[in-house]
Amino acid sequence: MTSLFQLEAVSKTFGQGAKAVPVLRAISLTLDHGELCAIMGASGSGKSTLMALMGLLDRPSGGRLLFRGRDLTAAPADDLAGIRNRDIGFVFQAFHLLPRLTARDNVALPLLYRGTPRPVALAEADARLEQVGLAHRRHHRPAELSGGQRQRTAIARALVGRPSVLLADEPTGNLDSRSAEEIMTILTRLNAGDGVTVVIVTHDPSIAATCRRRIVISDGRLCEDSRPVLDTAVPVPAERGRP
Numbered sequence: 001m002t003s004l005f006q007l008e009a010v011s012k013t014f015g016q017g018a019k020a021v022p023v024l025r026a027i028s029l030t031l032d033h034g035e036l037c038a039i040m041g042a043s044g045s046g047k048s049t050l051m052a053l054m055g056l057l058d059r060p061s062g063g064r065l066l067f068r069g070r071d072l073t074a075a076p077a078d079d080l081a082g083i084r085n086r087d088i089g090f091v092f093q094a095f096h097l098l099p100r101l102t103a104r105d106n107v108a109l110p111l112l113y114r115g116t117p118r119p120v121a122l123a124e125a126d127a128r129l130e131q132v133g134l135a136h137r138r139h140h141r142p143a144e145l146s147g148g149q150r151q152r153t154a155i156a157r158a159l160v161g162r163p164s165v166l167l168a169d170e171p172t173g174n175l176d177s178r179s180a181e182e183i184m185t186i187l188t189r190l191n192a193g194d195g196v197t198v199v200i201v202t203h204d205p206s207i208a209a210t211c212r213r214r215i216v217i218s219d220g221r222l223c224e225d226s227r228p229v230l231d232t233a234v235p236v237p238a239e240r241g242r243p
Contacts, residue, residue: 148179
């Protein structure tokens with residue numbers, strides 16, 4: 001089976017000439033369908049830049065980046081946008097929800113941008129909110145939601161287009177430990193139950209420990225790539241039968 005992502009000696013440099021700053025240096029790795037992977041590293045190590053390249057939000061300065069076997073290193077911007085739209089969902093630390101919209105409308109927004117009829121988009125948004133345990137809060141705006149609920153809304157929005165891969169950049173960074181546990185329960189269930197490939201950028205070893213694979217970036221270089229065997233699953237909060 002063709003790998004989902006294949007990076008071949010990928011590098012990324014910002015600036016030019018004397019002001020050039022290398023951020024990634026000859027990163028080579030392969031990510032297969034259905035993986036649950038953590039990318040770790042200190043602040044400034046290049047882990048978020050690596051995720052941006054995998055999410056087709058930026059281009060490498062050197063090397064090759066393949067998605068489903070297709071070399072996208074020099075692909076037209078419209079092609080990259082189309083792949084992001086169809087195949088990749090994004091979750092960020094800061095949620096990026098529109099404050100004037102309800103949770104339901106925030107989740108439906110990507111489908112509305114695609115031209116999906118509003119009733120269909122709203123029905124799909126309801127299904128995704130149900131999936132993350134927020135159906136009862138669908139008519140609430142972000143200011144009326146807790147941090148964990150906002151992140152669950154953001155995950156539902158990322159899933160509404162039914163992507164094959166979910167890229168989460170510090171998804172628990174703004175959350176308390178209980179909310180962080182709930183978010184990780186959702187992400188691991190999406191991976192195990194629905195087969196969604198999940199890649200999580202994190203600086204938290206406890207979050208990385210829930211992932212079957214850990215990639216460590218240091219000073220722009222790949223310094224560790226391991227697939228540890230988990231001893232325990234992420235616990236489900238006692239008061240809920242679902243996330």
